[in-house]
Amino acid sequence: MRLVKEYGASVPDKAFYARVCGRVQGVGFRYSATREAQRLGLAGWVRNAGNGDVEVWAEGPAEKLSLFLEWLRRGPRYSRVDSIKHEDEEPKGYDDFAVKYSSW
Numbered sequence: 001m002r003l004v005k006e007y008g009a010s011v012p013d014k015a016f017y018a019r020v021c022g023r024v025q026g027v028g029f030r031y032s033a034t035r036e037a038q039r040l041g042l043a044g045w046v047r048n049a050g051n052g053d054v055e056v057w058a059e060g061p062a063e064k065l066s067l068f069l070e071w072l073r074r075g076p077r078y079s080r081v082d083s084i085k086h087e088d089e090e091p092k093g094y095d096d097f098a099v100k101y102s103s104w
Contacts, residue, residue, distance in 0.1 A: 015044070015059040015091040020072055022082035024054045030099045032076035040064045043094035047101065059091040 020029070025048050033046045033056060042060040049055050058068055075081045 013060075013091070014062045014065050015057065015089045016065060016069065016086045017089050018056040018058070018069065018072060018084055018086035019049065020054045020056065020075070020081055020084050021052075022075075023078075023080040024075060025052055027078040028076050029054050029079050032079075033072065034097055034099055036071050037068055037097040040068055042068055042097055044097050045094070045100035046097075047099065057089075057092075057094075058097070059094055 030046045030048065033054070037044065037046075037058060040060065042058050042064055044057040044059050046054060046056045056072060058065055060068075069084075069086060073081055073084055
């Protein structure tokens, strides 16, 4: 996963950071989120947080981000999303969407 702005490519117009709470670890959430983000043509990452939540950074067109946020509120089949907090952010310019492994 690279930042495209380091290579002179254009940066997406919107981004958000989200924290998804509930039964979201050990149920394929990160990999399902990655597939959905890639299907929508988004860039960014998803990773497990140390407290059992899942963190997401996503960048792309506003309408695609909105669809992805709706998907995050539901999650994959065996997950249970209790709440989601998200904040609009300035895009960083990622070139793809991938699972980011936690350092904790």
